Structures are given as C-alpha cells and as structure tokens.
Amino acid sequence: MRCSQEASRIQDYISGELGREDRMMLESHLSGCEECKTCAETMLFFRSRLRDLFRVTAPVELRNRIATLSAGGGKS
Amino acid sequence: MTTAVPPAGKGTPADRFESEVLQYVDGLYGYAIHLTRNPDDASDLVQETYARAFKARSQYRLGTNARAWLFAILRNTFLNDRRAACRSPRTVSCDWLDELAGEDQDGFESPRSPDPQKSFLAGLMREDIEKALNRLPEEFRSAVVLCDVEEMSYAEISQILSIPIGTVRSRIHRGRAILRKLLVEWQSAMMEGSGGEVLAGG
Structure with a gap:
C-alpha cells in the first residue's frame, strides 16, 4: 500500500465518509505506518481546532428578531 | 417575544x-x-x-x-x-489555488514527528486561521466550513452547494491542504523574521 495514495483516503476518513470496510482497512494500515498515522492525527487535530474555534452561538438579539418573524410575518 | x-x-x-x-x-x-x-x-x-x-x-x-x-x-x-x-460577472480563477495546493493536494506535508505539528496547530490563533480561510474562494471555504465546523456529510454539502458529491470531496481535500499550506508558510515567514507582520497584519 503506497502512502501517497492513502492521503486522499485519510481525508475521507477524518470527514467520517469511509464505509466500514474501507475504514477498517485504513485503520489497519495506520496501525503499522507511522507516517500515515501522524498525517491522520494531524488532520484530525486541525479539524478539531477548526470546530472549536468557529462554532458560535447566535446573539440573543438575533434570536429575538427571528422569534418575532415566526410569531408574526412568517405565518401571513 | x-x-x-x-x-x-x-x-x-x-x-x-x-x-x-x-x-x-x-x-x-x-x-x-x-x-x-x-x-x-x-x-x-x-x-x-x-x-x-x-x-x-x-x-x-x-x-x-x-x-x-x-x-x-x-x-x-x-x-x-x-x-x-457587484454587477460584473464573477469568475473564480483556480490557477493560484492549484499552484498553492501543488502536489500536496490530498494531504498535509509529511511531518518529521507529530509533536512539532500539533504544537504548531495548537498555537494558531483564531485570527490566523480566519485569515487563511478568507483567502479561499467561497466555493472552497463553504465546503471546508460545512464539513469541518458544522460536521456535515458530503451528501448534505452537495445538496447545499448544488454540486456533485465528487466535487464536494475534491473541494474539501484541496481547501484543507491550501489552508494548511498557507498557515505553514506564514509561520515560516514569521520564524525567519522576514514576515513578522504577515500574520498580524491585514
């Protein structure tokens, strides 16, 4: 298994897009290939950083504006 | 209310x-x-x-x-x-993207060891990543944000962006690789002292 070909599969793996069989094959490869394992860990970590940094809560004022819409204009 | x-x-x-x-x-x-x-x-x-x-x-x-x-x-x-x-028709030139993604389109550069990579990533400020995200054309930014921040499936993103799943996939792969490359380049420029304002500046 050539590692350069695995990079694309690792990307789909961290997106949660690999089927069960592909996932198991890749995980088996990762357990024996330090380079791909590091690549996967780094990508997973970067993804979690993105999620942690950019998950936001909408301002209360916006929620109130939407509540007004749903209670009034939306039903007209 | x-x-x-x-x-x-x-x-x-x-x-x-x-x-x-x-x-x-x-x-x-x-x-x-x-x-x-x-x-x-x-x-x-x-x-x-x-x-x-x-x-x-x-x-x-x-x-x-x-x-x-x-x-x-x-x-x-x-x-x-x-x-x-903006009335003018908008076209996205992907030349610079291809250049930037280079051969590393599918993955991150192979690190020597995991620790320097992670500490580099952990040290990234929100502003740095935001700036890198903003360099991406909307099509790529949307795909990466919907997948990595909102944790949507490729199928769901395909529905939102009205593009085939294969295109979603390649935009996410390429978008991530470019993001990472930009951040590494900025970091290197800062370390060399030649671009101290690259990250901090606008």
Missing part, C-alpha cells in the same frame, strides 16, 4: 415546522459569519434566511433535511445579494 418550541412530533404542523427550523440558528449564524465576514451582516443574512424559510414553508416537507434546506437558502440569499451588489 419568546417562542416556546414544542418537542418534535407534538403540536400543529406549523409548530413542528418551527421547532425543526429554529434549532439551526447557531449553525446558520456561524456559516453566515464565514460568508459575510461581519457579525452585523451575518445577523441580517440569518434573519433574511428565516424570513424566506417561513414564507416558503409550504415547499418544505416535515421530516426531510431542514438543515440542508436552510443552509441552501442562506447561501443562495448571500450569493444573490452579492451578485446584485
């Missing part, structure tokens, strides 16, 4: 519609910030999205994917507003 959201499956269809769509305010607001790059514009965009969704509620079938439906409305609203604001 407050709305009581009934539990799913209870209440009238109108109530159920509202309970389904109102759970995505935070996600829509987060995505709107990435598109507009401005909290006030993001709020306006989300409000407009809900105004349109409430008007178009008859087109929505209860139990189908409300999230994809709403995100698609939000993005289309944004793109239409932007087209109206």
Whole structure:
C-alpha cells in the first residue's frame, strides 16, 4: 500500500465518509505506518481546532428578531 | 417575544415546522459569519434566511433535511445579494489555488514527528486561521466550513452547494491542504523574521 495514495483516503476518513470496510482497512494500515498515522492525527487535530474555534452561538438579539418573524410575518 | 418550541412530533404542523427550523440558528449564524465576514451582516443574512424559510414553508416537507434546506437558502440569499451588489460577472480563477495546493493536494506535508505539528496547530490563533480561510474562494471555504465546523456529510454539502458529491470531496481535500499550506508558510515567514507582520497584519 503506497502512502501517497492513502492521503486522499485519510481525508475521507477524518470527514467520517469511509464505509466500514474501507475504514477498517485504513485503520489497519495506520496501525503499522507511522507516517500515515501522524498525517491522520494531524488532520484530525486541525479539524478539531477548526470546530472549536468557529462554532458560535447566535446573539440573543438575533434570536429575538427571528422569534418575532415566526410569531408574526412568517405565518401571513 | 419568546417562542416556546414544542418537542418534535407534538403540536400543529406549523409548530413542528418551527421547532425543526429554529434549532439551526447557531449553525446558520456561524456559516453566515464565514460568508459575510461581519457579525452585523451575518445577523441580517440569518434573519433574511428565516424570513424566506417561513414564507416558503409550504415547499418544505416535515421530516426531510431542514438543515440542508436552510443552509441552501442562506447561501443562495448571500450569493444573490452579492451578485446584485457587484454587477460584473464573477469568475473564480483556480490557477493560484492549484499552484498553492501543488502536489500536496490530498494531504498535509509529511511531518518529521507529530509533536512539532500539533504544537504548531495548537498555537494558531483564531485570527490566523480566519485569515487563511478568507483567502479561499467561497466555493472552497463553504465546503471546508460545512464539513469541518458544522460536521456535515458530503451528501448534505452537495445538496447545499448544488454540486456533485465528487466535487464536494475534491473541494474539501484541496481547501484543507491550501489552508494548511498557507498557515505553514506564514509561520515560516514569521520564524525567519522576514514576515513578522504577515500574520498580524491585514
């Protein structure tokens, strides 16, 4: 298994897009290939950083504006 | 001013519609910030999205994917507003993207060891990553944000962006690789002292 070909599969793996069989094959490869394992860990970590940094809560004022819409204009 | 959201499956269809769509305010607001790059514009965009969704509620079938439906409305609203604001046709040149992604399109550069990579990533400021994200054309930024921040499936993103799943996949792969490359380049420039303002500056 050539590692350069695995990079694309690792990307789909961290997106949660690999089927069960592909996932198991890749995980088996990762357990024996330090380079791909590091690549996967780094990508997973970067993804979690993105999620942690950019998950936001909408301002209360916006929620109130939407509540007004749903209670009034939306039903007209 | 407050709305009581009934539990799913209870209440009238109108109530159920509202309970389904109102759970995505935070996600829509987060995505709107990435598109507009401005909290006030993001709020306006989300409000407009809900105004349109409430008007178009008859087109929505209860139990189908409300999230994809709403995100698609939000993005289309944004793109239409932007087209109206700048009349000139917009084309995205991907030459610089290809150049930037280079041969590393599918993955990150092979690190010597995991620790320096992780400490580098852990040390990245929100502003740095935001700046790198903003360098991406909207098509790539949307794909990466919807996948990595909102944790949507390729199929859901395909529905929102109206593009085939294969294209979603390649945009996410390429977008991530470019992001990472930009951040590494900026970091290197800073370390060399030749670009101390690259990250901090505008």
